[in-house]
Amino acid sequence: LPSHSLTFLSILLSLRSSLCLMLNPEKTQMVNVVIRNLGLPSLEVEVGGASLLSSSLLMPSSFLRFMCANDWMNLLIKTQYVSDEVRMWVFEEVLPNGEKLTDVINKTNENANYLPGIKLGRNVVADPELENAVKEANMLVFVTPHQFMDGICKKLKGKIKGEVEAISLVKGMEVKKEGPCMISNLISKELGINCSVLMGANIANEIAVEKFSEATVGYRESREIADTWVQLFSTPYFMVTPVRDVEGVELCGTLKNVVAIAAGFVDGLEMGNNTKASSSNEVLSAAIMRIGLREMKALSKLLFPSVKDSTFFESCGVADVITTCLGGRNRRVAEAFAQSGGKRSFDELEAEMLEGQKLQGVSTAKELYEALNHRGWMEMFPLFSTVHQICIGRLKPDAIVNYRNFGPNPKL
Numbered sequence: 001l002p003s004h005s006l007t008f009l010s011i012l013l014s015l016r017s018s019l020c021l022m023l024n025p026e027k028t029q030m031v032n033v034v035i036r037n038l039g040l041p042s043l044e045v046e047v048g049g050a051s052l053l054s055s056s057l058l059m060p061s062s063f064l065r066f067m068c069a070n071d072w073m074n075l076l077i078k079t080q081y082v083s084d085e086v087r088m089w090v091f092e093e094v095l096p097n098g099e100k101l102t103d104v105i106n107k108t109n110e111n112a113n114y115l116p117g118i119k120l121g122r123n124v125v126a127d128p129e130l131e132n133a134v135k136e137a138n139m140l141v142f143v144t145p146h147q148f149m150d151g152i153c154k155k156l157k158g159k160i161k162g163e164v165e166a167i168s169l170v171k172g173m174e175v176k177k178e179g180p181c182m183i184s185n186l187i188s189k190e191l192g193i194n195c196s197v198l199m200g201a202n203i204a205n206e207i208a209v210e211k212f213s214e215a216t217v218g219y220r221e222s223r224e225i226a227d228t229w230v231q232l233f234s235t236p237y238f239m240v241t242p243v244r245d246v247e248g249v250e251l252c253g254t255l256k257n258v259v260a261i262a263a264g265f266v267d268g269l270e271m272g273n274n275t276k277a278s279s280s281n282e283v284l285s286a287a288i289m290r291i292g293l294r295e296m297k298a299l300s301k302l303l304f305p306s307v308k309d310s311t312f313f314e315s316c317g318v319a320d321v322i323t324t325c326l327g328g329r330n331r332r333v334a335e336a337f338a339q340s341g342g343k344r345s346f347d348e349l350e351a352e353m354l355e356g357q358k359l360q361g362v363s364t365a366k367e368l369y370e371a372l373n374h375r376g377w378m379e380m381f382p383l384f385s386t387v388h389q390i391c392i393g394r395l396k397p398d399a400i401v402n403y404r405n406f407g408p409n410p411k412l
């Protein structure tokens, strides 16, 4: 698998193969949860055991569960430090040898599809039954490609009981008739529970090898809940900062994927050019990142006036834009798309290059385009709208460097 498949903390939420961690606070003094995105990265979480888990806000009972599927989630599942059973919801797949993915995980402690070579804790149990996996949960972590979240929430509706807190690592949005719906909102509305978010510059394969990185927890009201998530995910090499701005943090994680597609187009346009001048490419990439960040901030504040400027300087903001535009899957596949002159479709390239992992930026660009169109904001966001039009073949990839479209916009 491509190393970055770890899909970050989305681990916690992605449903490709979801996970549930069940921790018994009475037995657990210190819980270290290692989260791995699809292939490499791992995120270690230290939990102040009893004190954290017995927080009245979070856990009337004693179960912490992670619902995730793939990369990111699998990192979390490297829970050899968790004393009790860890249940992980896994989107069932049949491997080429005919075995079920969940059987293989339970037999070998390895996710052969999305995290090969990494031993999960012996207490990790892969569960293909979504409802069973979340039973008795009072902390839920969602990490799944955003396109599956609506279906997952519908299946879970009415099944989540009691005092439950959720956190979403999913970078993406749903567009409903009434406008864009952030995934944390979808979870809150469908399941009737509070949902925080965790976003940041987190390429799975780098986290897998425990390179230092940061993330931002966006919370709504309770600092106590935010601190609990921060404690849960923080490790010496994974620094988590709480910010009271759920929408701002989540929109950063969502919109940066569209900027990364634009950055990939720029890189792809250079391919085949023997005189490729890295300096000019860097200049162009920097321009795309700056323009993208400006559109991210402007749109976020238009949608939610409460969004804070300072959020864009957290890991979820400028850092994730840089990381994804330099090293993410969205950038890589968009580069291949531009190299083909737009002749190969994103679906084809995704299947060929990502081996089961899912691109977020292309569908988000479409959703964004619909939302901008619906509100009459298209002209205010030329980068966002150009990306979608290139993706569907209405414009050629080199439209991304039509700087006249991206000049100063007094409305932003």
Ligand SMILES: NC(=O)c1ccc[n+]([C@@H]2O[C@H](COP(=O)([O-])OP(=O)(O)OC[C@H]3O[C@@H](n4cnc5c(N)ncnc54)[C@H](O)[C@@H]3O)[C@@H](O)[C@H]2O)c1
Pocket: 004, 005, 006, 007, 008, 009, 010, 011, 014, 015, 016, 017, 018, 037, 038, 068, 069, 070, 071, 072, 073, 090, 091, 114, 143, 144, 145, 146, 148, 169, 170, 171, 172, 202, 203, 204, 205, 356, 357, 358, 359, 360
């Ligand atoms: N990989 C990273 O580096 C990374 C980092 C940060 C955030 N994220 C975010 O995490 C989220 C999940 O991304 P990912 O990279 O872990 O996933 P992915 O892109 O690797 O997608 C594959 C996952 O989708 C699941 N899946 C496939 N079909 C499904 C279905 N019908 N229903 C439910 N699940 C299905 C598979 O089981 C597998 O776990 C995304 O929002 C992503 O933006 C990823």
Ligand SMILES: O=P(O)(O)OC[C@H](O)CO
Pocket: 004, 007, 008, 171, 200, 201, 202, 203, 204, 260, 320, 323, 324, 327, 328, 329, 330, 331, 360
């Ligand atoms: O590989 P990408 O493009 O999905 O990006 C992964 C993460 O979101 C980077 O923070």
